[in-house]
Amino acid sequence: MELEFHQVDAFSERPFSGNPAMVYRLDSWLTDELMQHIAAEHNLAETAFLVREAQGWHIRWFTPTTEVPLCGHATLASAHVLFEVYNEPSERIDFIGKTGALSVTRENGRLLLDFPVLVPTNVGVTIELEQALGVDIVDVFGSAELMVLLESEQAVRDCKPDMAALARLPWPGVIITAKGNQHDFVSRYFAPGIGIPEDPVTGSTHCSLIPYWSNRLGKLGLTAYQCSARGGELFCRLEGDRVKIGGYARLVAKGTLLLG
Template structure:
């Protein structure tokens, strides 16, 4: 069996920036075990698999070690592949995933994710959080992700977590964020518990980041920068109970996986 794959740098208008994702458009689902092994072989933060079922594309995402319920950058990458490689004619693609319905639209050359807005509740004081992150939080919130507000962009950029300690905390990952110097807000995302020490650019974390900063800054349209080593710029809108996350994408590789 031979399967075509496409590697896309999401949230970037040039190669070797943004967040790389591998995309497979399948005619039918592979076994969970095989998809996980394929993701481990590519060893990127996310490998996405999409299958057309009815009018919607069903999408699943795998890190090198586990399946995750929601991934923004690999959804953006998948939409880029469907639009540009497989020539989907519509200006909107509807996806179904374990977290519910999603969509991606093309607007003036940019791709826009439509994701649920999530307002994280406060987290009880826990000295292990500051110890694991190596920083003193201004505010700590969280859902299945830890959401830590710091006092400056510099503090976000200089954050050096203890990955082993962070992986032991009862959250899938940790967002650190602050007001930006040139953007409305900045962030980074660490998830050693699911095999990703630091994700270069994370669309799904902006489901939490956009509502928070929209309230803090009293504005519905925001610019964001995820200041990892690769870095990526995101254009953000809060629209009621949904967030719109806009970004560019760049194809960097295509090939064939041989399973015989």
């Protein structure tokens, strides 16, 4: 069996920046075990698998070690592949994922994710978290992930967490964030417990970041920057109980996986 794959750098116009994701458009589903093996073989933060169904494109996302319920950058990458490689005719692609309906549209040269809001609530600081991050913490919130507010963009950039300690925390991952210097806010995301020590650019974390910063800054439209080593810019809007997360994407590689 031969399977075609495409690698896309999401949330960037340039190759070798943003967040790389692998995309497989399948005619029918592979076994869960095989999809997990394929994701481990590519060893990127996310590998997305797509199958066309009656309601739209069913999408599943795998890290090198586990399947996850939601992934922004691999959804953006998948839409880019469907638009640019497979010539999807409409300006909107509807996806069905584990969290429900998702969509990606083309707007002003960018791709725009439509994701559900995940409002963070205050959960308080713990000694374990402070020790794991090794920085002064302003406040801590929780939703799907743990979201930690730091005092400045520089504090976010300088943070050097203890990955083993983060992996022991009872959360899938930890977001650190602060008000930005050139952008409305900045962030980084660590998820060593699911095989991602630091994710370069993470769309799904902005489901919590956008409502928090929108409320704090008193504005619905926001610019964001995830200041990992690769880095990536996101263009965000809060629209009721949905968030719009925009960015660019660049196809950087394609090939064939040989099985059997």
